[in-house]
Amino acid sequence: MADESKAPQSPESSQPDVAGSIPAPSAASAAPSSTVKAATPAPVQLPLDNELSRRYRERFGSAILDALEDRKQSILILDAKHLLEIARYSRDEEKFELLEDYTAVDWPRREKRFDLVAQLYSFTHNTRLRLKILLRADQQPATLVPIWPAANWLEREIFDLFGISFRGHPNLKRILLPDEWQGHPLRKDYDILQQDTAWVRENLGIESGQ
Amino acid sequence: MPDTVHENAAQKSGTLLGADELVINMGPQHPSTHGVLRVKLKLDGERVIGSECVIGYLHRGVEKIAENRTYQQFAPYVDRMDYVAAVSNGLGYCEAVEKLLVVEAPPRARVIRTILTELQRIASHLLWLGTHALDVGALTPLFYCMREREEVLKIFEKYCGARLTTHAFRIGGLQYEAYDTLEKDVERFCGSFEGRIQQYSDLLTGNSIWIGRTRNVGILNSTDCIALGVSGPVLRASGVKWDLRKAMPYAAYDQYKFEIPVGTRGDTYDRYMVRIEEMRQSRLICLQAIENIPAGPIMARVGKVLKPPAGEVYHAIEGPKGVLGYYIVSDGSVMPYRVRIRPPSFINLQALDKMIRGHLVTDVVAIIGTLDIVLGEVDR
Helix, strand or coil, X not given: CHHHCCCCCCCXXXXXXXXXXXXXXXXXXXXXXXXXXCCCCCCCEEECCCHXXXXXXXXXXXXXXXXXXXXXXXXXXXXHHHHHHHHHHHHHCCCCCEEEEXXXXXXXXXXXXXXEEEEEEECCCCEEEEEEEEECCCCCCECCCCCCCCHHHHHHHHHHHHCCCCECXXXXXXXXXXXXXXCCCXXXXXXXXXXXXXXXXXXXXXXXXX | CHHHHHHHHHHHHCCCCCCCCEEEEECCXXXXXXXXXXXXXXXXXXXXXXXXXXXXXXXXXXXXXXXXXXXXXXXXXXXXCCCCCHHHHHHHHHHHHHHHHCCCCCHHHHHHHHHHHHHHHHHHHHHHHHHHHHHHCCCHHHHHHHHHHHHHHHHHHHHHCCCCCCCCEECCEECCCCCCCHHHHHHHHHHHHHHXXXXXXXXHCCCHHHHHHHCCCCCCCHHHHHHCCCCCHHHHHCCCCCCHHHHCCCCCHHHCCCCCCCCCCCCHHHHHHHHHHHHHHHHHHHHHHHHCCCCCCCECCCCCCCCCCCEEEEEXXXXXXXXXXXXXXXXXXXXXXXEEEECHHHHHHCCHHHHHCCCEXXXXXXXXXXXXXXXXXXXX
């Protein structure tokens, strides 16, 4: 919304579809910049084929669905069934000792609705690796707590905000929202103004938190 | 669970309350929890035998808000997570979006960012030191720490007009040029600060009460740290020499010489020593940086409307509390499809249970303080 406001300094229109919102006089200032930008148009996702991805593919075969490189970062896309073995292998053999982050992304129109995204870091090699696990809405992935205890709260947060249940988690309950709350706010079908009105009315004594 | 414990014990001893086990609530309104943290403590006498953290009192759904704002509109929100280190939060976010856009901030902007971020680290550590010492019973350092922090906040105020939630950086560089006397102000602050750190040191480092309250309290060894994902000064105090400013340099850190202080035992005292030394190193970085701020533009060429190509990026910086990461997924539109913030406080807090077991209730206060958590970031 704020972007439609008029530009005080010369804006740089790298995207053709925003050119309409910029008045004609800026064409002169945009001309030199477009020549600067033209050299780097398409970074995006490329197939990843390096030592690391080859080792994973050799070992796990079809469980590695894909390997990508995005902005120079390595991503392995996995099938949820083999999550635990691959995680253990990553920690013990590939020396990714640290589970830096674990989260999810909701793609409601996809057949496999969720991505579970784990950011791994290796102290030994000073490298990062991202594991992405594709998940159907009714699927329950195995918990990573036995491999990286750090996953405990992170999985609880995913459970809380996305409604994904982890098989074998020692204490799977909501962590940020109240225990009785209905709904999972980070799902795409949960509107930003939506809330558990009944809970708010009962516990806060007000009609709406908005 | 607590009730049955009590009843069983009560039946055995024939009194109303079991004398051997007790469950008490610490917080959420308790001054030493540094915000609205609630810890359920299971005690045997005064000794902690178990605990559970209850968090979420400050949950504002920052990540959901991000999906409904443009990239620029969301930038001020990150200041409100770790509100005592807003500049660091902003740096992480701006750099992550820049990576997503595949642009780089110009050298001048990167150096100014480094200076302000290191000053912010000092300010954050000062606030930690003052309140931590206060929790443990030393009242005086708080006033000194606030005095020095004030100097840093004044520099922020002169630079961008705000003291706490600064929104100092923009995606692509900086909005404001450095003001005329920035170098002089930083130099003056750094000049007096070395002696000031020495003053805190004199008050605490050799103080037998301080040592008694912090030595061997809340030990977390390196194996546990890594398993629990703990980062920042807490990890370094356990002897792991890992700092993202060295391991994966960002901003302008590759240009400066500095040391990574580490501890050996991983106790509260070591964490204190590590943070004190980190302030000294931050001061050195600032002094090196002001010597040569490159000339040139402060803003890279980014559009007024940011539409990063579809894809994703993870970028982490070494915040004052630990590794602060941003995972951003773009679907090619003006709003991020998903923003995930890796909050160092949230993940470090997970280690609390391990650290307080076997200690006394008074030590719990010291250990919460030494973790240096900010609840705005834990709950987001």
